[in-house]
Amino acid sequence: MSKVRYPAKYSALGLIKHGLMKGDWPQVWRHHELKPSYDVVIVGAGVHGLATAYYLAKNHGITNVAILDKGYVGGGGSGRNTSIVRSNYLTPEGVRFYDRSVKLYEGLSADLNFNIMFSQMGHLTLAHNDSSLRTMRWRAEVNKLEGIDSDVIGPDEIKKLVPYMDTSENTRYPIVGALYHPPGGTVRHDAVNWGYARGADIRGCEIHQQTEVQSIETADGRVVAVDTNRGRIATRTVVNCTAGWASLINVMVGLKMPLVTHPLQAAVTEPVKKFLNAVVVSGSLHVYVSQTDRGELVFGASTDPYASYSMRGSLEFTEELAGHVLELMPGIAKMRLLRQWAGLCDMTPDFSPIMGITPVEGFLVDIGWGTYGFKAGPVSGESMAQLIATGTTPENIKAFDLARFPEGRLVGEKGAAAVGH
């Protein structure tokens, strides 16, 4: 295990002490030379990869682990998402899985000794027509059977929760109801990445940034090594946690999967005093809005309509997004957008992930995270760690296996995971 606690445990007293001293805070995770071999190599230092390493070390005592990233920690989808966490999904498998993640998020600040700022402000999915309302009712009933706090509410109750919302009937898309999910909320996503990175580092796992995987060597159908721009690593276990770039790693072992990478754009406004006390999502208007603890409004949209690895924003997006947000909350018309960005989403046909073993022995995947990867980070890390340590696929991810596509067992979550449906 780890030799020293590095850095010291964070505490209120430590904060005061450090505030009185000069000097920078110690680096949160260390830099290492690449070793010639590791027990486990995780590709992608985002929330999924880091959480997998963290739980491998914490729950299973496996610490000879390298997390490789061609960029930097949390530079992909993990730092580009709109940080919404919820569990009001549509299939029982999905609901149970995402709810475990919400539970882990609830205890994560204490577990990681790192404030991840989880605000469970409540989550509203608006319905603008009868068919949406029917799906909401369906979701609410599935949620309740799984013990999730989730129910359909009417426009009056929505108005009480979000007074700035235009719930009148004189709009283009009148609001007829909403699926209300009180435990849903937002997290500071960078804190989750850094917290997991620090936790994995303290326990002895090695984070290697700017280390790009260039090829993966196999022999007799199993993984034997990974070649990177910093050298060769012998290993018998490789985990692909690269989300939007997953297909480019898969092809290194000759695998093709049902993934299409689409950019998803988001934007943030200037900060204002807190007025929005819920996450508001509208599938029909292709938009979701929440207010951060700093006061900025974070807007997200549906994915761009064509496959691409480009992360440039577009004017159509900003225009359409602004129009739709104003449809919901006309009162914020004078607010200015600060910036916009895009992340990559590896979409699957059924809006559920691909997790577990593959036909290449020792090559595991935790991909297909589309537009819902951040909220599932903790539970995915926990489950993948269990799979690596025990060699048995945990019950909660069995439904998300790769074989479901040829066998026709899709786990359809489009009604609960997609914004544009």
Next chain:
Amino acid sequence: MIQVPCPWCGPRNSMEFRAVGESKSRPDVATTTPEQWRQYLYTKSNLADWVTETWYHRAGCRRYFAVERHTVTNDIRESRLPAAQLRQKEGSGS
């Protein structure tokens, strides 16, 4: 924004189109097993490179055509009629 050169209508905003996806050959329905058919339906190359894909001009001529696009830069170097239609055209011309 990207501009898509429709072979019939000329360059238009991508919002007028539907990106159908990467081009691939359809297996013979009569001899394909359900597993092979699902493989054809779901599995994608998803390259970060030049790709040949099908686009549909839904707010224009409402025709399908082939586009060669780079998925990292979104540059388009060629758009043309689908292979089947090209063959048909050549056939009728001779």
